[in-house]
Amino acid sequence: MDLATVGYISCAVVIFLLAIRVPISFAIGGVAVVAIFTVFAFRTGTFMPERAFWTTLSLSFSSSFDLVHSYDLSMIPLFIALGHVAYKAGITTEIYEAARVWLARLPGGVAIASVAGCGGFSAISGSSIACASTMGRICTPEMLRLNYDPRLATASVAAGGTLGSLIPPSVLFIIYGIFTESSISQLFLAGFLPGVISMLGYTLVIVLWVKQRPEIAPRPTEVTPMNERITAALRCWPAVLLFVVVIGGIYGGIFTATEAAAISLMFATILGVSRRLIRLRDVIPLLRETMETTGAIFFIAACAKIFVALIALTGLSNSLVGLLDNAAIGPVVFLIMVCVIYLVLGMFLDPVGIMVLTLPLMIPMVESYDMNLIWFGVVIVKLLEIGLITPPVGLNVFVLAGVLEGKVEIGKIFSGLWRFLGIDLVVLTLLVAIPWLSLAIPMSMN
Amino acid sequence: MKRIEHLLDTVAAIAIVLLCILITANIVAREVIQTGVPDIIIMVQELMIPAILFPLAGATAARAHIAIEVIANLFPAALNRWIAVFAALIGVVIASALLLAGWMEFWKTFNSNAHYGGVFMWPKWPGRALFVIAIAFFEIRLIHVLWVDLRAALSGKPAPEKL
Amino acid sequence: ETTLIANEPGPNRGVRAKAVSYIAEQITERTGGEVKVEQNWGGALFKTNAALQSLGLGVADMGVIIGAYSASEFPELQMAGLQLKPAHPWVMMQAMYELFTTNEKVQARLDEMNVEYILTFSLTPGILVCSGDGIRKLSDAPGTKIAHTGSSTDIFGELGGNLVSMPIYDVYQGMETGLVECSVSYAYYTVASKLNELIDTITDMRFSSLASLATVVNKDTFNSLTPEQQEIIRQVGRDTMDYYAEQLAEADIAAMKTLTEGEGAAELVELPEEDYARMSELFQPSIENWKADMAAVGMDGDALMAELYELIDKWTAVMETEGLPWERG
Ligand code: NA
Ligand code: NA
Numbered sequence: 001m002d003l004a005t006v007g008y009i010s011c012a013v014v015i016f017l018l019a020i021r022v023p024i025s026f027a028i029g030g031v032a033v034v035a036i037f038t039v040f041a042f043r044t045g046t047f048m049p050e051r052a053f054w055t056t057l058s059l060s061f062s063s064s065f066d067l068v069h070s071y072d073l074s075m076i077p078l079f080i081a082l083g084h085v086a087y088k089a090g091i092t093t094e095i096y097e098a099a100r101v102w103l104a105r106l107p108g109g110v111a112i113a114s115v116a117g118c119g120g121f122s123a124i125s126g127s128s129i130a131c132a133s134t135m136g137r138i139c140t141p142e143m144l145r146l147n148y149d150p151r152l153a154t155a156s157v158a159a160g161g162t163l164g165s166l167i168p169p170s171v172l173f174i175i176y177g178i179f180t181e182s183s184i185s186q187l188f189l190a191g192f193l194p195g196v197i198s199m200l201g202y203t204l205v206i207v208l209w210v211k212q213r214p215e216i217a218p219r220p221t222e223v224t225p226m227n228e229r230i231t232a233a234l235r236c237w238p239a240v241l242l243f244v245v246v247i248g249g250i251y252g253g254i255f256t257a258t259e260a261a262a263i264s265l266m267f268a269t270i271l272g273v274s275r276r277l278i279r280l281r282d283v284i285p286l287l288r289e290t291m292e293t294t295g296a297i298f299f300i301a302a303c304a305k306i307f308v309a310l311i312a313l314t315g316l317s318n319s320l321v322g323l324l325d326n327a328a329i330g331p332v333v334f335l336i337m338v339c340v341i342y343l344v345l346g347m348f349l350d351p352v353g354i355m356v357l358t359l360p361l362m363i364p365m366v367e368s369y370d371m372n373l374i375w376f377g378v379v380i381v382k383l384l385e386i387g388l389i390t391p392p393v394g395l396n397v398f399v400l401a402g403v404l405e406g407k408v409e410i411g412k413i414f415s416g417l418w419r420f421l422g423i424d425l426v427v428l429t430l431l432v433a434i435p436w437l438s439l440a441i442p443m444s445m446n
Numbered sequence: 447m448k449r450i451e452h453l454l455d456t457v458a459a460i461a462i463v464l465l466c467i468l469i470t471a472n473i474v475a476r477e478v479i480q481t482g483v484p485d486i487i488i489m490v491q492e493l494m495i496p497a498i499l500f501p502l503a504g505a506t507a508a509r510a511h512i513a514i515e516v517i518a519n520l521f522p523a524a525l526n527r528w529i530a531v532f533a534a535l536i537g538v539v540i541a542s543a544l545l546l547a548g549w550m551e552f553w554k555t556f557n558s559n560a561h562y563g564g565v566f567m568w569p570k571w572p573g574r575a576l577f578v579i580a581i582a583f584f585e586i587r588l589i590h591v592l593w594v595d596l597r598a599a600l601s602g603k604p605a606p607e608k609l
Numbered sequence: 610e611t612t613l614i615a616n617e618p619g620p621n622r623g624v625r626a627k628a629v630s631y632i633a634e635q636i637t638e639r640t641g642g643e644v645k646v647e648q649n650w651g652g653a654l655f656k657t658n659a660a661l662q663s664l665g666l667g668v669a670d671m672g673v674i675i676g677a678y679s680a681s682e683f684p685e686l687q688m689a690g691l692q693l694k695p696a697h698p699w700v701m702m703q704a705m706y707e708l709f710t711t712n713e714k715v716q717a718r719l720d721e722m723n724v725e726y727i728l729t730f731s732l733t734p735g736i737l738v739c740s741g742d743g744i745r746k747l748s749d750a751p752g753t754k755i756a757h758t759g760s761s762t763d764i765f766g767e768l769g770g771n772l773v774s775m776p777i778y779d780v781y782q783g784m785e786t787g788l789v790e791c792s793v794s795y796a797y798y799t800v801a802s803k804l805n806e807l808i809d810t811i812t813d814m815r816f817s818s819l820a821s822l823a824t825v826v827n828k829d830t831f832n833s834l835t836p837e838q839q840e841i842i843r844q845v846g847r848d849t850m851d852y853y854a855e856q857l858a859e860a861d862i863a864a865m866k867t868l869t870e871g872e873g874a875a876e877l878v879e880l881p882e883e884d885y886a887r888m889s890e891l892f893q894p895s896i897e898n899w900k901a902d903m904a905a906v907g908m909d910g911d912a913l914m915a916e917l918y919e920l921i922d923k924w925t926a927v928m929e930t931e932g933l934p935w936e937r938g
Binding site for chain 2: 018019020021023024025026027030033034056057058060064068069071073078081254255259261262265266269283284285287292293294296297298299300303391401402406409410411414
């Protein structure tokens with residue numbers, strides 16, 4: 001049997017296992033371990049289990065251990081903890097109070113505020129997962145409290161979380177820059193406008209959805225007087241201060257985007273303690289509540305990493321990208337096929353894994369079409385971001401379900417997302433068709 | 447077992463506090479005494495192991511591993527009980543692979559001079575040992591879940607929500 | 610027909626990536642397609658820190674080991690990652706190659722790790738690139754914010770520099786925001802990562818050409834090949850070092866030109882002579898640590914280093930009398 005076929009079968013088995021309610025991490029990791037063993041055992045043509053045994057163990061260990069044993073990813077548990085602490089410290093409720101009284105007249109006002117909040121958070125964090133987990137802990141419970149439809153309350157944040165990598169700083173642009181030797185600062189600048197366009201697109205989705213079905217986002221009946229609205233706005237100072245400190249720290253050269261997570265958590269804790277909303281001895285019990293969620297989410301990511309190793313071994317991504325190389329096609333068909341391939345891979349694999357597996361083959365082709373690598377990078381990152389909210393493996397959705405501790409079912413989140421996916425495809429088409437949208441800012445800076 | 451898991455979760459929470467303090471101290475030290483905390487990257491990496499993996503046992507007991515339920519909700523209860531057994535079995539496969547591999551790694555690093563670079567030249571085995579501890583309790587809990595779910599599937603009664 | 614699975618931790622960009630591709634092409638071509646190489650990039654199978662064990666077990670058949678990541682497990686390789694006496698990159702590769710293919714103790718250790726040594730990669734000497742005033746003498750170091758991306762930066766901590774720990778790919782943004790002022794880099798990498806847009810000075814630290822990167826093949830895989838195929842792979846290894854050294858030299862010259870000529874050129878700075886002497890003192894502790902690591906694996910550090918130094922002299926003489934291979938008419 002062809003190795004790539006093993007890869008395709010593995011994906012099919014993952015879909016099947018996920019459908020029958022096998023936990024996501026077990027499904028991905030289990031299939032990966034068994035398939036890797038099979039690939040190694042048949043390496044020489046005959047069945048040789050003894051060598052396959054140790055190689056499979058070693059590969060499973062190094063994939064999962066290296067994922068967890070990471071300096072860069074330390075920001076994710078810290079940001080998940082931040083969401084929890086900020087909630088207990090009253091910081092998030094105040095923003096929501098303000099959003100509620102100010103945006104009362106807007107259809108789905110608080111959901112729009114959440115998307116905007118995701119945009120703001122994206123400016124301090126380079127990771128979509130961190131964005132979805134923090135904002136999910138902050139925004140969604142407040143929307144549920146205001147009786148928003150759970151689908152709207154979750155889907156808006158899962159989609160908003162995908163802004164994390166388009167708006168700088170961005171881990172994905174850094175990796176893309178390394179693989180293409182293009183300027184990371186130009187990529188950062190290029191991602192900004194597409195990020196804003198995506199944000200406007202999500203806002204449009206919310207407005208249209210709520211117009212069509214007003215009951216999913218109940219509006220307060222009473223009109224809040226101006227002085228109360230101003231009071232509500234003024235009470236947001238802790239959140240504003242946190243944001244200013246973090247933005248100032250990153251862009252003022254005091255700390256890195258990775259370190260920002262620790263500073264934010266420290267800041268929120270001190271604030272909560274000084275306002276007597278959190279007692280110092282409650283900090284450990286408070287954090288303990290978030291740890292099982294963090295563990296479950298990371299275990300999915302660790303298993304996904306083993307799955308990436310399987311895809312590398314089977315050469316599945318090579319065989320997919322190879323379809324492009326063999327066909328003599330024009331640039332338009334090429335771009336359409338690129339989109340299809342990344343959307344398919346995005347169904348199963350994490351963004352970093354996809355880049356590592358595909359860019360080495362993809363980029364020479366892009367260069368042979370004489371396409372702009374900065375613009376192409378924006379298209380790729382947008383595609384990878386879409387993959388975070390497509391079934392069956394949608395990391396943003398899983399992360400959100402995790403931080404909500406099962407309050408909203410995954411299927412429900414996915415069912416709320418198709419509208420956002422629709423607008424994402426529209427934005428994607430715009431980005432592909434009009435390179436100016438990505439290149440205007442970086443060009444004007446030179 | 448509950449008590450051990452409580453302890454594991456507490457250690458994870460303490461690890462998060464340490465991460466937060468270490469990274470903040472590093473930034474403050476850079477600004478105030480013009481020098482960072484030595485070996486900060488290695489210390490953060492090592493702390494990530496208990497912070498992330500220690501809570502896996504508790505998460506398993508609380509059935510907090512995320513799954514997609516839409517389709518399975520249409521299945522008869524008896525089928526779902528057998529699927530739960532099957533799922534736990536898959537979990538045991540992964541956990542066993544990681545436990546065995548982790549043990550090998552631990553044993554090798556423990557019996558050699560393996561260490562990181564930097565100022566303190568931290569040995570490599572403690573991180574591996576923490577990994578093994580985390581996965582061992584995860585696996586024990588998984589086997590427990592497997593046993594409970596198997597009994598439920600055989601007897602036809604619903605399995606307990608949490609263990 | 611055999612397919613070798615190869616794992617490369619870095620991207621498929623840059624001089625070394627070219628050489629990695631060259632190995633794959635040459636093996637396929639010279640075996641008439643009997644042995645093919647399936648190349649993975651970006652550590653798709655495993656990262657650098659797991660490379661030694663993974664290659665020994667056969668997770669991949671071929672790949673690179675970096676001394677700094679297995680300094681205690683494979684100190685013989687990390688020897689060339691220390692600050693030794695300065696030598697040309699090509700000389701360093703030849704010297705390490707000869708040492709690793711003739712020294713019986715090293716070969717026994719390679720057997721123990723279940724890998725077949727193929728070739729060594731060398732880097733050009735490190736440079737210190739800074740935005741702003743830069744480092745003109747070692748007494749400028751105290752308080753200067755220097756990116757701490759690996760062990761070569763350790764001495765700046767000793768000198769009172771303000772080390773800012775960060776992954777190498779964060780350096781650009783760090784320098785842009787003012788989080789760091791200086792970073793140890795390579796001429797070629799400085800240009801590739803666009804760091805040249807931000808820097809004002811380049812200090813020549815007279816660092817060595819590090820040569821602690823080795824490509825190895827899993828021993829079982831290697832033994833399963835025919836003697837002819839084994840010899841072809843060995844020869845490809847030797848040829849790749851010449852191929853790579855030529856590319857490296859060209860890229861380094863081009864990069865230095867970009868860095869030091871034209872608009873926005875950086876200023877080249879030399880330290881006072883006594884500062885260079887002070888630096889080699891500062892490197893002593895790391896050499897002592899390395900000797901301890903050598904002793905822990907049952908090797909005599911002094912003896913092996915003496916042998917390497919002899920080989921460096923031998924190959925320097927070859928370079929001086931015969932010229933570099935690609936410059937010989
Ligand atoms: Na961002
Ligand atoms: Na997906």
